[in-house]
Amino acid sequence: TQLLEQSPQFLSIQEGENLTVYCNSSSVFSSLQWYRQEPGEGPVLLVTVVTGGEVKKLKRLTFQFGDARKDSSLHITAAQPGDTGLYLCAGYSTGNQFYFGTGTSLTVIP
């Protein structure tokens, strides 16, 4: 089992603030994905990164894959209440499935 640790576990911020969520592991991953999950729903894929050092932008969200492919970050600029949810990272190295982190619960207060 590859352990993925996410930090912080909980985050509550005001609308308009910036934030960064981290996903760290001692394992090397060939690809890493970020999902967002809203209450009562399944996780929804946001992005997949596969190259060390890769940066992907999705509107106000910026995703970075570490150079060594052991860690990743998600940065949200000017957070909005619609960004509220559980953010999960998931890494793949070998086998048949991705290993998921424990998640960061984000609340954006209007």
Add this chain to the structure above:
Amino acid sequence: GAGVSQSPSNKVTEKGKDVELRCDPISGHTALYWYRQSLGQGLEFLIYFQGNSAPDKSGLPSDRFSAERTGGSVSTLTIQRTQQEDSAVYLCASSLGLVVGYTFGSGTRLTVV
């Protein structure tokens, strides 16, 4: 269908009873996964089906858990003699391939009382 459909959405059962959870994946998706999500925990892999290959059952926590996938489509996860520690949200996902990512259903919230 347009998305992954799971039923029931909620299930309350008495300790010791058997339960069946159903997953209807996206048409054409050959890969199907079951995960379990407990409060404060990440997603725990349970089982993986790919086409007609033998399933990867390495994540099943005990022999009380089993799953099947009929005709390469619908899957059923069965938990026998349920225990309170089985209480969790059971998520099903289907995929065209790992790089593409999973499409999850909304899950079945199982409560064992």
